[in-house]
Amino acid sequence: MTCREVVELMTDYLDGFLSPADRARFEDHIHGCDGCRAYLAQLRTARSLIGRAADEPVPEPLKAELMNAFRSWKSS
Amino acid sequence: MLFSSRTPWPEEPSTYPGPRVVREPTDPDLEALRSKDEAAFEALIGRYHGPMMRLAMTYLRDRGAAEDAVQETWLTCLKTLDRFEGRSSLKTWIFGILLNVARSRRRKESRILPFTSLFRREGGDDRGPTVDPRRFGKDGMWSTPPDSWSNVPETRLLDRETGEKVKAAIEQLPSKQREVVILRDVAGFEADEVCALLSISQANQRVRLHRGRASVRKTLEEYLR
Numbered sequence: 090m091t092c093r094e095v096v097e098l099m100t101d102y103l104d105g106f107l108s109p110a111d112r113a114r115f116e117d118h119i120h121g122c123d124g125c126r127a128y129l130a131q132l133r134t135a136r137s138l139i140g141r142a143a144d145e146p147v148p149e150p151l152k153a154e155l156m157n158a159f160r161s162w163k164s165s
Numbered sequence: 166m167l168f169s170s171r172t173p174w175p176e177e178p179s180t181y182p183g184p185r186v187v188r189e190p191t192d193p194d195l196e197a198l199r200s201k202d203e204a205a206f207e208a209l210i211g212r213y214h215g216p217m218m219r220l221a222m223t224y225l226r227d228r229g230a231a232e233d234a235v236q237e238t239w240l241t242c243l244k245t246l247d248r249f250e251g252r253s254s255l256k257t258w259i260f261g262i263l264l265n266v267a268r269s270r271r272r273k274e275s276r277i278l279p280f281t282s283l284f285r286r287e288g289g290d291d292r293g294p295t296v297d298p299r300r301f302g303k304d305g306m307w308s309t310p311p312d313s314w315s316n317v318p319e320t321r322l323l324d325r326e327t328g329e330k331v332k333a334a335i336e337q338l339p340s341k342q343r344e345v346v347i348l349r350d351v352a353g354f355e356a357d358e359v360c361a362l363l364s365i366s367q368a369n370q371r372v373r374l375h376r377g378r379a380s381v382r383k384t385l386e387e388y389l390r
Binding site for chain 1: 239
């Protein structure tokens with residue numbers, strides 16, 4: 090496997106979608122390749138940082154409206 | 166901390182085809198909603214607000230419109246909760262409603278928006294390499310390998326500016342990649358659930374996710390250089 094091929098398999102690797110044979114070849118390559126290890130670490134970091142985009146508070150006016158709606162639903 | 170907190174994915178790859186997640190027979194969120202638990206509802210809207218906003222903004226023109234869609238989604242959830250049969254998880258049901266609401270609102274918007282803004286984010290390439298081919302030699306090995314980010318201070322990775330860069334990079338993705346990246350990496354859905362929500366194949370899901378993450382990585386590489 091070349092680095093050019095390995096970088097395109099990284100999401101499949103992280104998701105566990107490589108066949109056992111491909112996974113073994115992938116890991117063999119990664120163990121001997123600083124560049125691909127760095128790239129894989131970067132993709133993992135990117136994924137973690139994308140996950141942080143989930144942190145967003147509900148704006149107060151929207152929250153107030155939703156809680157009011159909940160209360161009238163509750164009492165209906 | 167970056168990798169230990171609230172990671173919705175396994176750190177190590179599971180073996181193909183992967184163990185299916187066994188769903189709890191009773192979903193505590195669903196039970197709480199059915200018993201009209203106000204605190205549980207408040208916690209739920211707080212937990213899903215970020216992912217729901219990101220997803221709504223894939224379809225709608227601005228934050229205000231996205232917020233309206235999120236609001237309509239929750240109202241629809243309350244109104245139809247007694248008809249929810251639990252065939253999917255509560256979370257999948259909620260995001261499915263959001264997709265319907267946002268898509269239908271976009272159809273209405275599209276009647277008043279000019280063409281260019283409507284199709285601005287459509288399409289997008291699902292082919293070709295995700296790393297600039299000039300970074301590899303003729304043998305396919307790195308000639309310009311990526312720098313290790315291990316010397317980038319975690320405070321920098323986690324600061325507000327980096328967070329804004331990442332959000333902007335997500336916004337710039339072609340819409341089909343963006344919705345997959347948001348559902349997988351922001352909302353924390355499993356691959357199967359994303360395929361079902363968007364009615365796409367596993368192969369499509371993987372290609373879009375990979376291309377989307379690779380684009381965000383590239384933006385970060387330029388920013389952290």
